[in-house]
Amino acid sequence: MKKLYGVIGLGRFGGSVCLELAREGFEVLALDRDEDRVNEFKDIATHAVIGDSMDEQTLIDLGFKNIDHVIVAIGDNVHASILTTLILEELGIKRITVKAQNDYHEKILNKIGADHVVHPERDMGKRIAHSIVSSNILDYIELSDEYSVVEVKVGSKMNDKTIQELDVRARFGCNIVAIKRGKDVNVSPMADEILKLGDILIVIGSDKDISRFEKKLVIEE
Numbered sequence: 001m002k003k004l005y006g007v008i009g010l011g012r013f014g015g016s017v018c019l020e021l022a023r024e025g026f027e028v029l030a031l032d033r034d035e036d037r038v039n040e041f042k043d044i045a046t047h048a049v050i051g052d053s054m055d056e057q058t059l060i061d062l063g064f065k066n067i068d069h070v071i072v073a074i075g076d077n078v079h080a081s082i083l084t085t086l087i088l089e090e091l092g093i094k095r096i097t098v099k100a101q102n103d104y105h106e107k108i109l110n111k112i113g114a115d116h117v118v119h120p121e122r123d124m125g126k127r128i129a130h131s132i133v134s135s136n137i138l139d140y141i142e143l144s145d146e147y148s149v150v151e152v153k154v155g156s157k158m159n160d161k162t163i164q165e166l167d168v169r170a171r172f173g174c175n176i177v178a179i180k181r182g183k184d185v186n187v188s189p190m191a192d193e194i195l196k197l198g199d200i201l202i203v204i205g206s207d208k209d210i211s212r213f214e215k216k217l218v219i220e221e
């Protein structure tokens, strides 16, 4: 059966989540208390409804209990975001993703049982900062406060070298978990794999270790 999604709050973040889910062909129930926002999504979401998510009965009447995954995209109104998450939790929603406004908000959301807390502005800021540092750093995804995954391009410092020669794990404490070469993806590459200019490496490690790896082998003056 097709998965059902709910998006509460149709600001820039919630709106773009709703749009992408609909584009991917999923059924989306969108809710916002602002009529204009709801009208914008009438032809995009499966159902776009005006309502206050802090009202439990509204969520029950709309059938939120049957939704597999709800995204709470109310950022500015921390009170509304927390109360909505609590109600969804009590309704027994299987998966709840919530946009946090700040660290304090995130802490509370984790305490009350949000499955996944996202911080789009902060995360995007970090990703952009990494990609600005070098054109060889393609992406940066935070896994936790300490660990991240980076996508980097092989430049002259790694060209024609094997993973063993570069000794990334021993020297920097990071692991190359995959190599993308054109359309091919080599997951868990062997130590004797020779890296080529333009290969894309997926590297996992602590932020400190990734930063050392990037400085030594990725960033080129």
Ligand code: ATP
Pocket (backbone or CB within 6 Å): 008, 009, 010, 011, 012, 013, 014, 031, 032, 033, 034, 037, 051, 052, 053, 054, 073, 074, 075, 076, 077, 080
């Ligand atoms: P973004 O940063 O994603 O652009 P925003 O700044 O436009 O968001 P927010 O205050 O974070 O706005 O709220 C996002 C949306 O959530 C708004 O469209 C707002 O009407 C809606 N919203 C806020 N509180 C509730 C609520 N209790 N019930 C339903 N919708 C709500």
